[in-house]
Structure formats: structure tokens, C-alpha cells
Amino acid sequence: MQRSRRGRTNRERTEATRAALVEAARTLFIENGYAETSTPQIVAKAKVTRGALYHHFTDKRDLFRTVLEQEAEAVATKIGAATSPAMSAKEALLAGSVAYLDAMAVPGRTRLLLIDGPAVLGSSEITAIDAAHAARTLQEGLEALVPGAGGRSITGPAVATLLSAAFDRAALAIEAGADPAEFRAAVLSLVERVIAPVAG
Template sequence: MQEGKPRPAPVPQADRRAATRSALVSAARALFAERGYGATGTPEIVAAAGVTRGALYHHFADKIDLFRAVIDAEQRALVAAIDAATATPTDPIGALIDGGAAYLSAMGDAGRRRLLLVEAPSVLGQAEATALDLARSSLAEGVDAALAAGVLPPFPAKVLTDLLDALFDRAATAESDAQGNYLAVISALLRGLCRSHT
């Protein structure tokens, strides 16, 4: 009897499922970022992922469900960058500024900007896109910390978060060589509010 090469250990089913899901999200991310949600069909996604349509519908209810998974992955990557930049304890205003700088850096990816600032509100509606916005939640925590520390005037937290969120989103859509100017102005506004209150 001829001895053959040992067979590779079988890949556990859970690992195969995770790999298929990851391939679908990755392929969809690339296509949605390049073409937009409306111009991307599920046949293109499954072809790019190297899986069947059945696999797509095994993991996701429909195309919009897959889109939500793409947005969730982008948001988590964005928050990881912000968390890394604000991990070292600093003053609450400095943390807001550092988090904003990390946000702008992470939003330097044109695909991410399109997905989060254009496609998500258009496809999901502004209310759902805002509800899924983990970076906004991170900003809200920073605003709450600054208000709790008493370094900002006692503005309504939601209003201040809304305005800062809009400022950072506008800065993210500016030309990359202008973003430093936007961050400098936002920083000056925050520092000015801090000084006027102390």
C-alpha cells in the first residue's frame, strides 16, 4: 500500500462560515466604495467574493443587510483609531481634539468617506445612519466627559455633540491639505469655550 501525503486537518465549519462572511463584506465594501450602493448588484458581489448567491443569502437577509455589515465594519475601524489616539489620559478638551484628529486621519480613506458620509445616509436614511454612527457615540462620550469635568459651559450635551459632529464631518470632506486648518479652528473653538468658562 502506497503511503500518501497526510491530509490537511479539516477547517472547522465555524471558521469556514466566518471566512465566507468576511469575503462577502470585503468584496461588498470595495464595490460599494467604488461604485455606490445603487450601482452595485449582488451578482457582482458574490463573483468578487468567490462565493455563491446562496452563501450571500445564508449570511445576510438581503443586499441592504450586507451594506449594514459593511458600515458596521467601517465604524468599528474608525472607533478603534479614535480609541487608540485617546488611550493616554489627557485633559477632556485635549481628548476631544486628539479624537477629532484621529477621526480625520481615519477618514482619509476616500472609500470610507463615501460609505459613511454619502452612502449610509442615502441608503439607510439619516436617522438610521446616525444611530449606527459609533464615532458619534465616541464623540458624545468625550463631550459628556468634558461637561462632567466642568471645563465647558453647561450646554445641552446633544446639541454640542451635534455641532461638533457636523464640524468634524465637514472637515473630513475638505481637501487633505486643508484639514489641518479645519482641525486648528475646531481646536481653537473648543479651547475658547473652555477659557470662557473657567
């Protein structure tokens, strides 16, 4: 019994250390950018040892990737929370589109996922992260429209990729100070036009 209690304590301590590193890294990556953030700065902010960092992560890049995966998962969770099985496929796709922009409005998220992410990890790796999260929800939303499409499909990867790029540009514009309501309306209009052949 004593060993089990100690095991839980050690596990909790390990999880807390990892969480502290990820949170400290996220803050510093947003404030300073990836290139200007050093591992000594991260461990100092997290209040852990340098050895603890390398116990959990291979290097700074590995830690950065973990930060991005958590951000991407948060975006997908926000999209999922905005939709429900009671919605039609069209309603869910439109609600998810707005939820994406709302999720990307979290301070620093656009820098992490849309600016530093591709620059540090490269297009293939960042695309894989996106495909497992927000891009997956978009693809699923498009695929849900197929049953009523009369044989016409708009679910090709190219369409999802192009819509995703439009969403990203809208998120960057909002981050830069553009009117969020204007870009939400523009995104909804774009989605409506793209799905019109199968949703009409």
C-alpha cells in the same frame, strides 16, 4: 474530538465567507456606489455562491449596513487608540477630534459613511450607527468636561450633533482635495472655542 475539529473548521469557513462578502461589497460600493453594485457582482468578487450571500445577509441593504457598521467601528477604534486615561478631558477630546479626521481619510470611507450611507439607510438608521461609535466617543469626551464646569453644561445632544456635523464637513472637504492641515487646525480651533467655558 473529530466532531469538535470539524466544528471549528466549519465555523472558520463560515467566518471567512462572511468576511469575503463584506470586503468584496466594500470595494464595489466604493468603486461603483451602492445603486450601481449588484449582488451578482458581489458574489463574483467574493468568489462565493449567491446562496452564501443570502445565508449571511437578508439582502444587499443588509450587507451594506454591515459594511457601514464595520467602518464606523474602525473610526471609533482609531479615536480610542489616540486617547488615553492619562490625558486630561480636554487633551483627549482634541486628540480624538484629529483622530476622527485621520480615520475618515481612509479611501472610500467618507463616501460610505457620509454620502451613500444616509442616502441608502436614511437619517435615523445612519444616526443610530454613528451614535454607537464616533458620536458616542464625542459625547463621552464632552461629558468628561462636566466635573470642572461649575454647573455649566455643554454636553447636550445638540452640541455634540453640531460638532459632529462640523467634523463630517471637514472630512468631506479633505476628501475633495482641501488641505488636511488647514481643516485639522480649524476643527481644533472650533472645539477649543466650544469647550472654553468649561475647560478654561
